[in-house]
Amino acid sequence: MTEIRIDLYSDTQTRPTPAMRKAMSEADVGDEQRGEDPTVNKLTRTVAKLLGKDDAVFLPSGTMCNQIAILVHCRPGDEVIADRSAHIINSEAGGPATFAGVMVRPLDGKRGVYTAGQMEAAVRGVKRNAPRSTLVVAEQTANSGGGTVWPLETLREVATTAKRHGLLMHMDGARLMNAVIASGVAAKNFAEPFDSLWIDLSKGLGCPVGAVLAGGREFIAEAWTWKQRMGGAMRQAGVIAAAGVHALEHHVDRMAEDHENARAFAEAIANLPGIAVEEGVDSNMVFFNVEGTGLPAAEIHNRLLERGIRIGAYDRYRMRAVTHLDVNREAVVAAAEAVREVARGAAG
Numbered sequence: 001m002t003e004i005r006i007d008l009y010s011d012t013q014t015r016p017t018p019a020m021r022k023a024m025s026e027a028d029v030g031d032e033q034r035g036e037d038p039t040v041n042k043l044t045r046t047v048a049k050l051l052g053k054d055d056a057v058f059l060p061s062g063t064m065c066n067q068i069a070i071l072v073h074c075r076p077g078d079e080v081i082a083d084r085s086a087h088i089i090n091s092e093a094g095g096p097a098t099f100a101g102v103m104v105r106p107l108d109g110k111r112g113v114y115t116a117g118q119m120e121a122a123v124r125g126v127k128r129n130a131p132r133s134t135l136v137v138a139e140q141t142a143n144s145g146g147g148t149v150w151p152l153e154t155l156r157e158v159a160t161t162a163k164r165h166g167l168l169m170h171m172d173g174a175r176l177m178n179a180v181i182a183s184g185v186a187a188k189n190f191a192e193p194f195d196s197l198w199i200d201l202s203k204g205l206g207c208p209v210g211a212v213l214a215g216g217r218e219f220i221a222e223a224w225t226w227k228q229r230m231g232g233a234m235r236q237a238g239v240i241a242a243a244g245v246h247a248l249e250h251h252v253d254r255m256a257e258d259h260e261n262a263r264a265f266a267e268a269i270a271n272l273p274g275i276a277v278e279e280g281v282d283s284n285m286v287f288f289n290v291e292g293t294g295l296p297a298a299e300i301h302n303r304l305l306e307r308g309i310r311i312g313a314y315d316r317y318r319m320r321a322v323t324h325l326d327v328n329r330e331a332v333v334a335a336a337e338a339v340r341e342v343a344r345g346a347a348g
């Protein structure tokens with residue numbers, strides 16, 4: 001296989017920087033399971049403060065954050081409401097059904113963002129034969145929707161409506177910090193209407209591993225029980241938490257560059273034959289449809305790979321390019337040039 005020179009497959013493809021590795025190697029550590037790891041404690045305190053919540057817990061992945069939040073908030077047979085494109089529906093291997101035993105009711109939002117009205121219409125009335133609606137999930141940014149940034153106003157309307165019906169709110173904040181940088185809205189303002197939320201350290205923040213789940217004191221105490229049950233409790237986890245502390249200090253503001261690079265890439269491929277860029281590049285993702293080239297996304301993916309460029313084939317004709325700290329402007333320009341060659345080749 002040709003070497004991958006430019007990897008736009010996902011913002012999970014970043015490597016820890018030398019400065020991050022140094023912070024990791026120098027981390028103070030202790031037994032995380034016993035609450036004795038000073039670096040983990042610093043990370044969880046930092047994230048709880050950033051998000052304006054009582055407390056937080058360090059977990060190995062965002063998927064585990066979502067699953068634990070659903071477990072804490074719901075009972076078996078309950079129903080969770082989420083957009084059709086949600087990660088919890090499509091990319092967690094049926095976790096909500098497996099662990100919490102809940103159903104997920106999908107909404108037809110626009111680019112991953114639904115309205116309070118759509119959400120309210122999905123709330124079940126209290127009936128013996130209906131599942132109980134318990135939890136509403138919003139993804140910030142909405143990944144499969146297009147890296148869409150939920151407007152604060154929409155989140156507030158959804159939350160107000162949810163609370164009126166006695167439902168709880170959970171944010172899948174895998175890319176919340178991208179939304180913060182893209183919108184200028186503070187993380188704690190986005191977080192305020194939510195009973196629980198988390199941020200991923202291993203996406204745009206550039207860490208090798210980890211995510212932090214935040215919420216009220218009782219929620220986090222219960223989340224800890226599930227973390228323990230699921231085997232998510234760790235030992236000298238300060239080594240990896242140090243990457244998170246470093247990233248929150250050094251890798252947040254720079255996300256503006258990723259967003260500019262995504263827009264530059266979108267503009268560079270916008271008028272190519274057979275390529276249709278999806279409306280709206282809010283953050284670090286560019287989705288485009290390649291049906292007009294006559295080739296499926298998997299084939300375009302392979303032809304780009306031959307040129308050392310990796311861009312994910314999302315479904316039959318849909319592709320996703322994601323910018324991150326390991327790709328600069330020069331790299332996205334080169335990647336767009338490769339897309340141009342491949343699109344021309346397909347048309348010819």
Ligand SMILES: *Cc1c(COP(=O)(O)O)cnc(C)c1O
Nearest residue numbers: 061062063087139143172174200
């Ligand atoms: C990546 C992602 C997750 C899962 O996070 P992991 O750390 O990969 O488990 C959840 N939700 C969204 C929107 C994601 O993009």
